[in-house]
Amino acid sequence: MSRILPYEVRQTVVRNGQFSTCKIDEVSSLSVAKQIAWRSHNGNPTTHIFNALSGKTWVCKKGVWSS
Numbered sequence: 227m228s229r230i231l232p233y234e235v236r237q238t239v240v241r242n243g244q245f246s247t248c249k250i251d252e253v254s255s256l257s258v259a260k261q262i263a264w265r266s267h268n269g270n271p272t273t274h275i276f277n278a279l280s281g282k283t284w285v286c287k288k289g290v291w292s293s
Contacts, residue, residue, distance in 0.1 A: 230278075230279070231252035231253055232277050232278050232279040232280075233252065233253050233254065233256055233258070233259040233275055233276070233277055234250075234251070234252050234259075234275070234276045234277075234278060235249070235250040235251045235252075235253070235263045235266065235273070235275055236248065236250065236273070236274055236275070236276055237250060237267070237270050237274075238270075238272035239270075239272075250262065250263075250266050250273075251266075256275065256277075256284070259275045259284075260275065263275055263286065264286075267286075273286070274286075275291070
């Protein structure tokens with residue numbers, strides 16, 4: 227039985243002139259997702275956290291995460 231990992235760390239990137247959303251990782255808690263997003267954003271302002279169960283998206287603006 228697979229476990230549902232509701233939080234997805236995502237980035238929007240441009241490949242071959244097309245925008246696409248890449249999933250960086252899936253985790254079970256928002257706090258871990260924030261840590262992963264912070265470490266992997268590489269200055270990309272489109273890095274965000276998506277909750278697959280609730281549909282909420284969190285973005286970081288000036289170091290503060292909000293949905």
